[in-house]
Amino acid sequence: MSPTTTEKPAPPANTMHDKINELYSRRAALHECGGAERVAKQHKAGKLSARERVDALLDEGSFQEQYGFARHRCTYFGMADKELPADGVVTGCGTINGRLVHLASQDFTVAGGAAGEVHSDKVVAMMSASLKTGSPFVFVNDSGGARIQEGIDSLAAYGRVFYHNTLLSGVVPQISLICGPCAGGAAYSPALTDFIIQTKHAQMFITGPGVIKQVTGQDVSADELGGAAAHMAYSGVVHFIADNDQHAAQICQKLLGLLPSNNMDDPPIVGNANEVRLEPALREVLPENARVGYDMHAVISQLVDDGDFLEVQAQYAENLIVGFGRVLGKTVGIIANQPNFKAGCLDIDASDKGARFIRFCNAFNIPLVTLVDVPGFMPGVEQEYGGIIRHGAKLLFAYSAATVPKITVILRKAYGGAYVAMCAKDLGADRVAAWPTAEIAVMGAEGATDIVFRKELASAEDKVAKRAELAEVYRSTFSNPYVAAGRGMVDDVIDPAETRRYVALSLASLRMKRDVRPAKKHGLIPL
Template sequence: MVWQDRLDEIKQRTELARAGGEPDRIERQHARGQNTIRERLDILLDDGSFHEVGALAGAGLYEDGELREFTPAPYVMGLGKIDGRHVAIGGEDFTIRGGSAKHFHQRVKGGDVGGFPEELAREYLIPLVLLIEGGGGNVQRIASEGAPPLFAGNHQFMPAVEAMMYVPVVGAVLGFAAGGPAGRSQLVHWSVMTKDTSAVFAAGPPVVRRAMGQELTPRELGGPQIHVRQSGCIDNEAADEQDAFNQIKAFLSYMPSNVFELPPVAEFNGAPPDPEPLADIVPRDRRRPYQMHKILQATLDPGSTFEIKPHYGLSLITALARVNGHPVGVIANNPLAYGGALDGDGAEKQAHFIDLCDYFHIPLVFFVDVPGFAVGPEAERAATLKRGIRAAWAGMQATVPALSIVVRKCYGMAGMIPGDSRLRYKVAWPSADWGILPIEGGVEAAYRREIEASPDPEARRRELEDEFAEMSNIFRTAEAFGVEEIIDPLETRTHLERFVEHAYRVLPHELADGPKSRPGVRP
């Protein structure tokens, strides 16, 4: 063959690239309970579906024009399939310089903030999966390029931003991620990190030690306890890499491939959930909590619920689920945490989830039991008011169909957030209870002087509360058509099925508009 020498060199370079780092580095990776990037791709992607792009990128050492040594770029990327659906995918090779790019072209390939994998996803309109483990910038670039780099504006971030405008982007942190890779873990629609082997930080322990004099382990600085449970920077925690891959598959199963498509509808031939637990689940005593998760189990397709941020913003449940196989986004107040009061973390969680579902055409279902925003000094320091109004802003900008089911309390500004910004269709259970303020606190605020001046303040307080309780009868609201329906809880599934049928009939009209604009500046 005329070009056999070139073909032989392609084969040689490809084999060197696929070998990864030195054997001892691969052994250390395995000793930590981690897979290499190529092993991860083999596990996650459908068998034989991976097509690598950029395998020949790297650094060659030449003598007399002949290749003597080749170090692959510490990033592996390409195209593949997950459960039969096309994806773009990439991840750092931690066995090569800790996944840290030495040359600028390696950063463009994808080893830092963003690059070619994002462009593949954007061009082909397919989901992007990022398997993240790397150290970000490398000071060796100064020696190799002869000058310290100055980031030239937004070109570092634009590929990632543009990908997120058109396709679902997910990130799995499977090891230590600092600098650019850590930033990349935030430029996603959903993220997961492994429980025992991952950490995320803007700068790692050596930099923190030098800058602040603090001695911290990677997990103390940025492990799941920090970013899944406290900061909320990462959405979900995985027991191990296999669990992370299973969660990636689950998340993508609810998502369309891009903003021009509808979410995929799964076949549903099973029995609907048993509604009987709904009959007695809400106690008569309005101060007693109950398990909102049991309501979800009794109304959504069995086994279809995938919770987002289950360890953060605990007063709110956000989950992707299905009704008759159709994806829906579920937002439910959790009375087991702060009585369901919406705190700052919960409000932030709600705003992001509304944006996610609205952007990818997933109808919203609210299960409402909220006494209002969380109150007190801690709530004020946590900017609950501002973050709560941001959630309201997100709800008002959303155009996807929504249904609100008022299970119990619906009070205050937090009670204004659930619902459709257009139709505002609401149904309520007989246990529902709503108003401007909860009666107890509202009476205290409005009649404080009268109560204090009474010969028997406690008796006068109870008298006023009883008067307002009588006027707060939910059937009076129904008479005024302030609520569209009050239903038997056992009929909730039927209402959900009807809503989903109409929602998915309306949704195709949104597709032609492509990416949704977000006018205004969110407070």
């Protein structure tokens, strides 16, 4: 017999080592996005890549990518052999300040970030995961729109995104970052989310400048039509404007830090939860002349912890201020008239802005603090024709339906229906305090005098002097908080310096407030 051979057999192909090398090679291809040239072009335009945006948003090392190797199934128009890394959208989960979020970041370097069937289904998967885990959903938009080669499949997938936006609404916070183009049907997903942060490099519109030129003959640039400044000033679509992608990530991080992860949680408590102090500076805020305006931000900065206030829609409907701050470490939503703009009157845009903010706070267990200095609803034919009645009713509805703690402080003017609309006691306010300067009446003294004292004025020889005299009579009767306090419409009259203390103690006493309204599916907010 011949001796047995001792030669080792050749190793089989595709060993574990080879497969691991292939894995890392495929991962590297994903991280190259659409290639170095396209990424450089993105940087030249002042924008980050999709993955750089994820890194800017999340805590370092926390990102867990999901569906990175998903591949489109389109075979039309030369798509069968096209490799689109991650199908043009990076999806996964990670943490922001240690708290879980799910996110999707569209990749403009891959097919212009166009959304096809698989692309949108990846987004939907992250939204479903947010719903399952009770974590916020963040969607970074930078896309040329629907992937035309996929036709109706891409449209159907958009529909699934919109549907899930609605499922998530009121359950987990949804934040959209607009960091590039967001056109056509794609714009409706951000519109269905809670907050939109748009950078100065981005545009968002349903029909672009070309279509508008063709149909109406109007010439308009993309920035004029759908830039961040246009949406903040005119449409009210955008809630925050960011200088660039990094700034947008910072705003998103700060906003999420003020919000609960879902509707079953309370917002996180941050800072000193025991400090209650007087704020003497509040005694100096109001001008001596009640007709002179002032900046309500001066009051808000003394009310919230460390003067730190995140204003929402700061350049839209500036006659009403809304935003988030903390009082003794606990998040509150603040709604305040702004006497420096339109004298703080309520109008169509302010009513819509306030109602939406109130409903968000109520959905996510954030107490409401309302600061009142309102002379009334804005008069005028344009306002009436525009539907101030139904728009103003939204504010009434939102306050009435809100079951979170509601604290109202009346600083100066509180006239007519606008007094009620700014969360009066009879609209469900749990606590109402008034400064000694508060004027609670159906209308101002001058206007009331012409109605109440019509006969006296008609018979007076010196009508100017008589009107001034009678106006002072009306003012001394109603232009103070004590009549309202005597009727129980005001719980207490406070020194302005006590405002922060009053709000803090009220919040503490209302911490266990329960919804005592009868059960029903929902009411119907005015449109």
